[in-house]
Amino acid sequence: MAALHDKFGRAITDLRISVTDRCNYKCVYCRTGNEGALYGDLPFSDYLRMARVLVGMGITKVRLTGGEPLLRNGVVDFVRGLAQVESREPLDIALTTNGHLLADLAQPLKDAGLSRVTVSMDAVDPDRFTRITRVPGGFDHVLAGIRAAKRAGLGPVKVNGVLLRGFNEGQIIPFGMFAREEGVVLRFIEFMPLEEDRTWSPSTVVTLDEILARMAEYLPLVEIPRGASETARRYRFEDGIGEIGIIAPVSHPFCGHCSRIRITSDGKIRTCLFSVWDHDLHAQMRRGASDEELAEFIRGVVQKKEERHHIGEADFVHASRTMVHIGG
Numbered sequence: 001m002a003a004l005h006d007k008f009g010r011a012i013t014d015l016r017i018s019v020t021d022r023c024n025y026k027c028v029y030c031r032t033g034n035e036g037a038l039y040g041d042l043p044f045s046d047y048l049r050m051a052r053v054l055v056g057m058g059i060t061k062v063r064l065t066g067g068e069p070l071l072r073n074g075v076v077d078f079v080r081g082l083a084q085v086e087s088r089e090p091l092d093i094a095l096t097t098n099g100h101l102l103a104d105l106a107q108p109l110k111d112a113g114l115s116r117v118t119v120s121m122d123a124v125d126p127d128r129f130t131r132i133t134r135v136p137g138g139f140d141h142v143l144a145g146i147r148a149a150k151r152a153g154l155g156p157v158k159v160n161g162v163l164l165r166g167f168n169e170g171q172i173i174p175f176g177m178f179a180r181e182e183g184v185v186l187r188f189i190e191f192m193p194l195e196e197d198r199t200w201s202p203s204t205v206v207t208l209d210e211i212l213a214r215m216a217e218y219l220p221l222v223e224i225p226r227g228a229s230e231t232a233r234r235y236r237f238e239d240g241i242g243e244i245g246i247i248a249p250v251s252h253p254f255c256g257h258c259s260r261i262r263i264t265s266d267g268k269i270r271t272c273l274f275s276v277w278d279h280d281l282h283a284q285m286r287r288g289a290s291d292e293e294l295a296e297f298i299r300g301v302v303q304k305k306e307e308r309h310h311i312g313e314a315d316f317v318h319a320s321r322t323m324v325h326i327g328g
């Protein structure tokens with residue numbers, strides 16, 4: 001099958017599959033605090049078939065996400081199934097998790113074929129962490145999860161932090177210290193308007209420039225050259241110990257290099273986080289489409305991939321789903 005390109009010439013090589021839109025955390029910048037999933041999820045065998053077709057079309061990286069992917073029983077077997085998908089080059093299988101359940105699952109996931117893990121953690125101070133996640137006692141679980149992932153060889157373990165003005169921007173330097181002490185790669189992500197509560201405004205975003213300036217007060221940083229499709233701008237501390245990265249979709253958009261496509265937990269394709277509609281791949285499967293027909297459908301959908309997002313512009317329209325129901 002021919003490799004996937006959109007109409008702007010971008011190669012689509014990176015697939016994210018949300019395996020549930022349930023989450024055991026209620027992070028203030030993401031969820032309202034309500035329980036439960038809005039859209040539900042599918043049997044793993046359905047995601048596996050979708051992944052198999054997409055890998056045949058040139059996908060080289062698959063990231064599992066959610067909701068919280070580790071809430072689903074059978075996720076280890078799903079990773080094993082993905083690792084057995086025939087692909088031209090070894091498939092890079094990654095996972096984004098809040099880490100709460102990772103300590104016991106890190107080694108089984110590694111054994112099943114997971115390559116890497118990213119753990120979301122928005123504060124290195126336990127009290128502040130609880131204020132953000134709204135789940136008491138989570139911090140120790142997450143720290144144990146990060147350490148277990150390192151021991152299992154799921155590295156380099158990345159830690160994602162979203163900074164919210166007035167909430168946790170005081171954590172920038174403590175995060176830098178944490179990255180150095182724990183030997184993890186830090187990734188700050190600028191807050192995007194994808195939250196359920198609609199609290200986003202440009203002034204809530206702690207930008208790349210601010211993060212760099214603050215971190216440089218702690219220790220000098222040296223920029224690391226990055227590949228064209230890498231979303232993070234990367235820096236190492238001048239003494240060589242520790243790396244941080246900043247993913248800056250708001251202040252420094254990178255849509256021109258976007259290589260991503262997403263499948264939601266209910267089997268819809270999203271071509272952009274900020275899409276205002278989905279494309280129902282699972283409906284094609286339900287009506288009995290062959291793999292070739294699924295590939296044809298996917299090729300048509302990819303042609304509709306948006307050129308860029310419009311965050312902060314007068315014509316910005318909210319996405320049709322929020323982050324937890326897309327799969328970040």
Ligand code: SAM
Nearest residue numbers: 066067068096097098120160191192194323328
């Ligand atoms: N539950 C998993 C986790 O916590 O990593 C996976 C899903 S979560 C939606 C994926 C990532 O999206 C997390 O790193 C989270 O911080 C990030 N995220 C959620 N809402 C966001 C927003 N409005 N702007 C930027 N990042 C966001």
